[in-house]
Amino acid sequence: MSRHWQTEALVLQVKSMGEDNRSVALLTRSKGLIWATLYGGPKSKMRALVSPFHCGQIYLYTDEVKQATKISDFAIHSYRPEIRENLFKTCAANLCSELVIKTHGGGEIEQLWLYVNSFLDGLCLVNEEAARHALLRFIWRFLNTMGMQPDPCECASCGTSVCSIYNTQKVFFSLAESSFYCAQCSSLGSESKGFFLHKEVVDYLRIITTEAPRVSRAIVLEEAFFYETQDFLVYILQNFSGQRFNSLDVLLKV
Numbered sequence: 236m237s238r239h240w241q242t243e244a245l246v247l248q249v250k251s252m253g254e255d256n257r258s259v260a261l262l263t264r265s266k267g268l269i270w271a272t273l274y275g276g277p278k279s280k281m282r283a284l285v286s287p288f289h290c291g292q293i294y295l296y297t298d299e300v301k302q303a304t305k306i307s308d309f310a311i312h313s314y315r316p317e318i319r320e321n322l323f324k325t326c327a328a329n330l331c332s333e334l335v336i337k338t339h340g341g342g343e344i345e346q347l348w349l350y351v352n353s354f355l356d357g358l359c360l361v362n363e364e365a366a367r368h369a370l371l372r373f374i375w376r377f378l379n380t381m382g383m384q385p386d387p388c389e390c391a392s393c394g395t396s397v398c399s400i401y402n403t404q405k406v407f408f409s410l411a412e413s414s415f416y417c418a419q420c421s422s423l424g425s426e427s428k429g430f431f432l433h434k435e436v437v438d439y440l441r442i443i444t445t446e447a448p449r450v451s452r453a454i455v456l457e458e459a460f461f462y463e464t465q466d467f468l469v470y471i472l473q474n475f476s477g478q479r480f481n482s483l484d485v486l487l488k489v
C-alpha cells in the first residue's frame with residue numbers, strides 16, 4: 236500500500252545518500268520527526284529548497300511495504316536566511332536540530348513544533364547577544380517537552396519558594412533528585428552530587444517557566460550568571476538525555 240500525503244514541515248538536517256540523493260530529517264506538524272529521501276541530481280531545484288531551517292508545506296509519498304518516504308514537493312513559507320548569516324545563530328539552530336533528532340522528537344508534537352519554530356523565527360529577529368539568551372530559554376523549554384525539566388519554584392524538601400532567599404545565598408540542585416533546595420534544606424542535600432547555583436540563575440529559570448515569554452525575553456543576565464546558567468543547562472541536558480551533542484562542542488567555542 237502506498238499513499239501521497241502532505242503536512243507542514245521544518246527541515247532539520249540534510250545528509251548525502253549516494254551520489255545524487257539526500258536523506259532528510261523533517262520535523263512534521265502531524266507526525267513529529269520523520270526521515271524522507273530527496274531524489275535528484277545537483278541541478279534539481281528541490282535541492283536548494285530542501286535546506287535546513289526552511290519551513291513550509293511538504294508533499295510526500297510513502298511506500299508502506301518498503302517503509303520508505305520520498306519528498307515530491309515543498310512550498311516554503313519561511314526561508315530564515317538570517318540564521319546562515321551569523322555563525323552563532325547557525326550553531327544554535329544546528330543544536331536545535333540535533334536535540335530533536337537525538338531525542339527522536341519525543342514529547343508532545345504540537346508543543347515541540349511551536350517551541351522549535353518560534354526559537355528559529357526568534358533567531359532571525361534579534362542580535363547575537365539576544366540570540367544567546369534565546370538559546371538558554373529554548374534549552375530550558377526543550378527539557379520541559381522531554382519531561383526532564385526540574386521545578387525551579389519550590390524547595391523539593393520543605394516546599395518553600397526557592398527564590399525567596401537573599402541574593403547572597405545559593406540554591407543547591409541535586410542531580411540524583413533532579414530538584415532544587417532552599418538555603419535551609421541545601422545543607423541536607425549537599426552530600427549528594429549536584430551544584431550550588433546563584434539565586435539569580437534559578438530565578439531566571441523560574442521566570443521562563445512561569446511568566447509570559449515577553450517577560451523573560453526582556454531580561455539580560457549579567458555575564459557571570461549567563462555562563463552559570465549555560466553551564467548548568469548544558470550539563471543537565473547531557474546528563475538527563477544520556478547523549479553527547481556534537482553541535483554543543485562547536486557552539487561553546489563560538
Ligand SMILES: [Zn+2]
Pocket residue numbers: 390391392393394395416417418419420421
Ligand atoms: Zn527547603
